[in-house]
Amino acid sequence: MTTATAPAPPLSGRDAYRDELTRLAAEDPAIVCLEADLGGKGHPFQAAHPDRFFNLGIAEGAMIDMAAGLAVAGYKPFVSTFAPFAALRAAESLKLTLGYLAAGVTVVAPYAGVSGAWFGTTHHCLEDLAVLRSIPGVAVAAPYGEQETRAVVRAAAASGQPHYIRTGRNAGYRSLPTEGTELPPVTWEFHGEPGASCLVSVGEEGTRLALEARALRPELAHAHLGYLDHVHLAASAAELAAGHRRFTVIEEHRQEGGAAEALALLLPGCEVVGVNAGHGWPTQGGDHHEVLGQLGLDLPAVLAALPPR
Structure with missing residues (x-):
């Protein structure tokens, strides 16, 4: 008698992003990953593609500016940092890079809302949608669950258009069922x-x-x-x-x-x-x-x- 295997628990949004981007980069050498000291020692992209992984430390504005240059050079940069440091601290660089230049940069912002909880107000971000929605030409996404996050990351990589993707911290959810592999409106x-x-x-x-x-x-x-x-x-x-x-x-x-x-x-x-x-x-x-x-x-x-x- 065979025993049914329970499905694996869903990944959090930020972990689903890292895993999906690592998979995509195996087939697309233009994808590069930039992080602001969030990756830790076990970042899957760094392990699989060390020559395309850049840890910029706590220099979020410079990270967005660097991503703009990489996009102009033909790469597909994905950058990630805490939502308050992406949407608020680096707001000017976001406006110029994603808006004015319309550079194909995807910003993935975990710790959105108050998912940072104990980290306090400095690490909370309840204003990012207001900021990013006001920049013309940016696709703004807030996926629910692992499969939606993966779909949004795939769409961003395929489009070459500016994206902002907000996720939480550690919560993992199963996405709502949809038809096809793309996330509908x-x-x-x-x-x-x-x-x-x-x-x-x-x-x-x-x-x-x-x-x-x-x-x-x-x-x-x-x-x-x-x-x-x-x-x-x-x-x-x-x-x-x-x-x-x-x-x-x-x-x-x-x-x-x-x-x-x-x-x-x-x-x-x-x-x-x-x-x-x-x-x-x-x-x-x-x-x-x-x-x-x-x-x-x-x-x-x-x-x-x-x-x-």
Whole structure:
């Protein structure tokens, strides 16, 4: 009698990125990997392709500038550092490299939101979507789960266009099922009845909370958005509006500059309610979910924002 083997637990977003990029680089010699002292001693890309791995230390702006030069020279640079140091500390370099030059650089930003938790406010980033969404021409992605992360990394490598990919820290999730190997503008976990209120989830924690809410309110529709830049959101908005009129958008981000605010502008005939990290600052330590709770982004907040049954 054979014993079924349990599936391996999913990789976190940052580990899925490293593994997928290492695989892609085996077939594409143009791919190079730059890190700002995040790789540690066991970075798979460094082990497999040491001549194409560069650790720039805590010099994030210089890392983005170097990636711009590599892109102009015909390479496909992927750079990674903590989200606050990519989107905020290196914001000027991002604007010039990804926006003005439209260089084919992909920025992968783990520790987004408050996934850094105990690291404190210096290592939290609830403003990155606002910054990157305001730079024209950048594909902005917040994948949920290992398979979505891999799909977004593959798409970035194939496109040669500027990308910003935000992930959490260590949480591993199984992606929602989709058809094909590409990440669509909208992934429907549940379509619901026409006109039903619809949950719209963004990123890892937004999607986790939406799935928890749906377990308690199974009549709700649930649409997950993997891409958050204006071009992708415009396509997503059209698809959302085809079947629903009230949306509750859940995202680990500030109210300003997030997906809910963008969708409200794109869906003027609909009601859009946002559940987000608000305007507070965590004043105590804790794990990721505890810090989210301090900011008012938890399951009770989601349920309170929903219409009555």
